[in-house]
Amino acid sequence: MVKFLGFFTTLFATPQFAFAFTLASTGFEGGWPGETLSFYYNSANCPAGVSSAMNKALEIWSNVPTSNLKLKLGGTSSVTPAQLIGSSAPTVPVIVCDPAFETNSTGTNGDFVGGYGFFTHSGGKIRYGGIVLNVQSGKNANINNFDASSLAILLAHEMGHVLGLGHSEYQPALMYYDISSKNELTLSQDDIDGMTYLYPRDEFKDGIYGCARISAVPPTTGAAALLCLLLPLIYLAYLRKESSPR
């Protein structure tokens, strides 16, 4: 399988926002509302590998240690590329595959662009967005030509745009504009910083360990095991105390 030419654009977003990471627009500094975001998916015209790649992309953005955003698959959608691009999709964000990629997405070059993510915002928050993937026959950057790893990297990169990130000038970053040199789906600290800025985690406010308030859901075995590491120290101290002359 050929390694795709990793050029990306966010055609329909208003000016993008970046640090080394940038934010995908000026005039907004917040992400999607809420702590959970569901991506919908219209599998029509999409190669089979998209579903698996999508799960990997959702997972990597969901597990940022200092961000509170959780992404999940929202289910299937019947939204067409034209509806998505025309801002009339009823459920967003949504991922679609477009066999008329260059026609529907004016200005894109299907030989170089494997897909793009975009959003629109109002009131400081992102309200609408999605990902359009290139499945136009005869085009070099048709995602049918991508291997599984490249497809996951592409989707994760475009998902980053939908979440509000712009491009980074830091080459190891997933949000670097050209991802053709990447062999693995990995975030750099720069990507993590972008997510942390847009979706900061506050375990004082959100509840310990993030998933729920500690009063409702106690720490699970992982946390309990680590907390129990305190016990050997206390036990050693107890033994020493008991054996010492009074």
Add this chain to the structure above:
Amino acid sequence: MTEPRAVFTLKSMRKILALIIAGFASHSVHAEFSSGLGIFALNLNRTTTSNTAEKTLIGPMFYPVIVRYQTSAFWGDLRWAPYTSFTHLTTLAIKNETPDGTAKRNFAIVSSPLVYPMGPQWFLSAGPGLMYYELKGEGGTKVVNNGTGTTVFGVPSKTRSSKVFIFEIGSGWQINEYRIGVDLYFSGLSSDRLSTSFQASLSRSFGGQSW
């Protein structure tokens, strides 16, 4: 989304430190203070610094100041050694920035470990704490390549922070008045966000008696 407030500003941290010092100064002649410098590596084996995106063990490095208080033994040989480790002072000399310098990064840890001596100079420690991670953007716009041309991107202009609970496990060596410590910090303990960070430190004790 409400804007998180920066609770650990330099000013407020100075006040907190002053209160801690005042509160504990007369606790015991055997208690001690120490302060020093550390090297802190965030998110071990989780991020990449490689253009090909392979995971790298050590990501960005920070150089925090460490201020520690240690009680005398209060139960057997068990001691309590709360401390703070923060970069807000060293950032004046060593810039903690994102790769292109458009945002400052700082962190602070407040930890409350128990310490147990395993020998005359060697000790282990473990305990809970809190990590505060701050990003401060400089604002404005930036022209960045988008693959087929350039796009004007916004640069973050606000200060935002994450606060996560941590659990630390550490070991250290006390050699005369100097303390060498290595600590591992775990955050996101029961979730897929589990992350490990590392700190090595060298501190000097002031007053009191170490062991």
